[in-house]
Amino acid sequence: MACTKAFVTLGMFIIDEFSYTDLEGRTIKDSTFEIGGGGTYAAIGARIWLPPEQVGMIVDKGYDFPSDIERKLKVYGEEMWLCRPQIQAQTTRALNLYTGDHRGFQYLTPRIRITPRDLINTGLNRPRMLHFICSPVRASTILSEVRDIEGWSPLTIYEPIPDRCVPKELPALIVILPSIDILSPNAEEALSLLSMSYVQPISKSSIEEAANQFLQLGAKEAVIIRSGGLGAYVLTRKAGGKWIGAFWTQADALKIVDVTGAGNSFLGGLGAGLHLANGDVYEAVLHATVSASFVIEQSGLPALTSSDKGLIQWNNDSPSRRLEVLKRREQNE
Template sequence: MGNPGIKMCTLGMFIIDEIEYTEGKGHQESIIGGAGTYAAIGARLVAGAEHSESVGWIVDTGSDFPTDFRRTIDSWQTSCLFREDKSRLTTRAWNRYGPEDHRDFKYLTPKIRIDHHSLSDQFLRSQAFHLVCSAERCMDLVDNILARRVVEENGRESEWPRPLFIWEPVPDLCTPDHIDSFRRAIRQVDIVSPNGEELAGFFDREYSSRDDMAAKVLEWGIGQDSKGSLVVREGKYGCSAFIRGHRIHLNAYHAKFKESQSKVVDPTGGGNAFLGALAMAIGGDVCFPSKVEVARVLGLFKDLMPGQCSDLVISLIYAIVAASFVIEQPGMPNHQLQSSLKETWNGECFGDRLMAYTRREKADLTRQMKWYLIHSCGDAIDLNAIMPKPNRSF
């Protein structure tokens, strides 16, 4: 295996899911799930077998935890910490999906939150953290993780390099009543990523377009010195990254062809996996192919793009492809390790799908990024006026 250092650590939970589909699409029971689990599998897809141990996460197990779940998780060879408590039940939840992937959710058993106290020294030194929580909890976690990362060396205090924080707001609190805490929280993270419905929930019809909402969020400032980014997850339409006032849209992997769209079975966890993969791609090691190879396919060179934009967009490609594997079945994708470093997910190599997507989307992505480059160099160009809008409705 590769470097055992943790590159991505999620503070999301493990949950055993029960999933109900409306419109006569059936019901699933006892499915491996939870935001932490999906974030971990997204990161694991990107890390590949070579860097599998660089994925850090925590699983709280109760008296009812199935032994086959443990075997499945062990087979991924991640740095997973199991915390066993036979006096309680494993956290369970109910999910119901309606039209346009609208989701209802409730816990069926008590949950155990994962916080900064839960992190071992190994996890604490992660290069990137995935947080899924309220704004208040986000700020508390960032403050306390950074405080714990201040160490004493040779009798003097020093800090490990600041990690990347990716925050996923919880849907129930994406309302106008929580917009003030949202504004404060985004200043402490590097990437904030609500989905489209959640972003709109903060504004209560105050703005007619998603671009206007995004512009307002960027105006408030994301991250240190307002250098952070807003990534809006758009489900079957893909995602949009808003960087320094401009939008770059990436299509979903399964978006363009009916044959591919038919592979989408269950959207549960797709967004969590997307963000775990994004954290890994930005903050750590990736499987073959490397980001340099992806950039080469896109025709990008070091002097072509400002680093923030090019690296983020390339990392989003990894995230889009990772999410595509997760939504092809209820629960986790089927993993087959064929040799020490060769593996498949749902019968396909992650790298093969990644390169196929990159080649397919090359023309669209390079056009968008070149317009971004022109504008970022000072030319007064309105990207929203001259760039073709993605063909979608919200």
């Protein structure tokens, strides 16, 4: 009998195309393709800490699913991926268009959404933690489905989708907050939802105020506001607020190549950390921070390698080593 997964995401698998132009629309860099999708990055963020049999997500394989991408996914562990053949549909694809400093995003194919019911009677059934990325309205539907599945009460990690982090979505968010164990927008998304004005760089005090407001509005257990180079602000009902710094700082700018997927991988690492640290949110955020540090070092997913002696490394480094470095740094703050 298969073991219960520790962490499963309802986020999608996407083949990302990246296009780079200047402000006049001239191509400045050849287009590239990468494995993408918020779900994929979240799963990898958890996989950095957990064996593949404890992590899971659904991959919808369209009739055009590239064989080289399938090979790349298998490197991380075949047990992670529940592949569903979509004979009549393409694999979900999206365009990331970089024009100067502006990033645009659009789907190139219809999306195939994943719901909790899709997990029933599969190896992903009833995981201990469930991660989802969507609008507050869709999150309400997901939570309703979860309640309808007998004998399942997962810890929920909710990541609001960026384009729905606007003031008109706040009432729908307030409705679901009491059912969300961990709410985690990024700083811009948090302030936008709450109609809080800000200028860049966003101040720590503004982020702390936003987290307090979400808790007052009914967030169940914890609010974690991901704040880029500032790190993450963690506020829990039981233990109060605390800042945890980013692993790579401004002094390490050359290490930061592409932040695509950093927030998603952070939350995957958070789920893994909660599992490993018996629910300690602050300890889990340290794991989350390390997961994000590996993802931003390159375009696409980090490299997993293992030696003949069973030593597993990511980008030729050890997650445990980075965790110890981060812990020492936090203790000295």
